[in-house]
Amino acid sequence: MRNRLRRSAWQAIGGAALAVVVVSSSGSPEVHPQLASSVQSMKQEASALTQRIAALNSQVQSISAHYAAVEGQIRQLQGKESTVEATIAQKRRLLKKLHGEIVAEAVSLFAQAGTDSQVLSVLQDNPNASALAQEDITTASSTQEQAVNAYQAVQQQLTNQESQLRADQSQQASLLSLLSTQEAKAQSAQQQASTELSGVNSQIQQMVAAQLAAEEQARQAQIEAQQIAAEQAAAARQAAAQQAAAAAQQAAAQSQGSGASPQQQGSGASPQQQAPTPVAPSPAAVAPSGYANPLRAIGNLQVERVDQGVDYNGYGPIYAIGDGVVLSTFNGGWPGGTFIAYRLTNGPAAGSVVYAAEDINVDVSVGQSVTPNTVLGTLYNGPDGIETGWADGSALGETMAMSYGQFYGSNTTAFGYNFSQLLASLGAPGGVVQNSPTGSLPGGWPQW
Missing domain, CATH: 2.70.70 (Glucose Permease (Domain IIA))
Structure with a gap:
């Protein structure tokens, strides 16, 4: 769409500067309204693109700030991980200790209850078998019951903490991935808008250059017309002077006793033709400081x-x-x-x-x-x-x-x-x- 718009705008001005400049009745060059309208339209589009780029830049900054905040949360989570991992390690040591207590009590129970006691499953280091050991709690001592209950409670806490830690890590990783995708899309849109703006500015430059070239050619045409008019005026003045000189000579010939020679009478009426001076840009008006107005031709x-x-x-x-x-x-x-x-x-x-x-x-x-x-x-x-x-x-x-x-x-x-x-x-x-x-x-x- 951008290229099509640029092409149609360029075709609208005819592709040639000479077609868009006329000379007003006052003799000064004027730019065709169609060119001015095209330039103005493209300037409005450039302004809109600039605003769009600014909005996208704000969006990218917002996403980046959110991304940084999430990274900060992840760093906090990583610190929390260390704490949780230390707690988990401590609970594992506690489990090991409790397991040893259960084993010791189970040995004692085995000595009392015989080889068919299901508490022996604990000796196999199978945590899922702790429920079986509960069946023999009625025959176990109070120490055995407390040891099994403590073992099950610590095991459940350990499972919950590990599960929550994995859930937190997964959630933060998903959020980072989403923010990364959003940031990439916003940056891509911003780059596309910047490319469009560059194209618009390039076309504006071309059109303004054509406008300046056309104005310059119109000024040159005006200068040439002024030179021709000046030459014609000089020729007319010369012809009038020649006629006046001839009339003076004739009058002198008729006045024999005037005492004035024809040459003397006609000496003030023989102007010489001078070539017209080309119009050129005047030099800078330099101030006493030695500096000149840099914007004088804008x-x-x-x-x-x-x-x-x-x-x-x-x-x-x-x-x-x-x-x-x-x-x-x-x-x-x-x-x-x-x-x-x-x-x-x-x-x-x-x-x-x-x-x-x-x-x-x-x-x-x-x-x-x-x-x-x-x-x-x-x-x-x-x-x-x-x-x-x-x-x-x-x-x-x-x-x-x-x-x-x-x-x-x-x-x-x-x-x-x-x-x-x-x-x-x-x-x-x-x-x-x-x-x-x-x-x-x-x-x-x-x-x-």
Whole structure:
């Protein structure tokens, strides 16, 4: 079903970016609503899968906790086994002692009652024959009766304890087997959902890439149209200038005594045609700090919370803040696996490490030098968006907020708030603060 859904969604946009982009009456490119609807639908499916994975993860954790509890009960039972086994051994010794007493009494009884006494069966060490010995109790001494009764009572206790121990062991083993099966099923379902989510994210990336390519081609077409219009306008101006020059020369010829030469009269009306200048992306607007807004080209930028760093969503290229060197591009502990970390080499935060993580297609490599005009990667408007902030530089995917113990799952941290202030100073929108920032910054940390 997943593959069929992806295929139909891709066919819905025609498989070609050129078919989904038009130019509005204002001259700016617009994305066809059908593509936007397809992307939105797939984002909703990705969100549903993410929620399903979270629910399955809770189920697996619950089963694991139950499994651990049962294992604890089994360990207690094993301790109880040792106690029961010691009790059983003690009762066996008691049985042996009681049996000896019965044998001694039986010998005495035999001397009195003769060879046909059924108490002799006890001498054969046959516990089931103790009932036969009861028939001769009336002829036995009180010591014989007490010995036989005690023997039977201890034997019954021993049988009961051994039976209960085996029942407990069987019950716990069955429960462990059931929990193992449930955990395996939940983990399998979780893995399947994760695979589906990976497929959905991949399709979203492809569709957004097609959208960006189509928008770029539309912009190029718009630039070409502007160039043609500029050339036509220049040609019209040149023709008008030539006509004006001709008229001036004619008037000068008719005015012999004016004292002004035709060349002097026409010298201010002969503009030279200039070739139109191609429109190119403007360089980054660098602030006095030496840094630039890394989100300046993100389309449909959506501002989200401040936590370890600052969360955003949208689509388009994300740039480096300043000059630096790339330390890492991947960490499996982050959604999507992307964790671009680069150490700044200029400005007030030189030596500190910046990260951009989650739904980003990487365009840089480890060891590469970057500037504010370097595209680190392309945000593809996935289910998780992006998070950017201060990293601890360990190349292990850790943030400064986490290393300093400031982050507890969703709270605004001092490091995240500081980075939000930096972005705001560069012209980007700051994030949404959840609480009074948790923790504090190290001494000498730059302020913005």
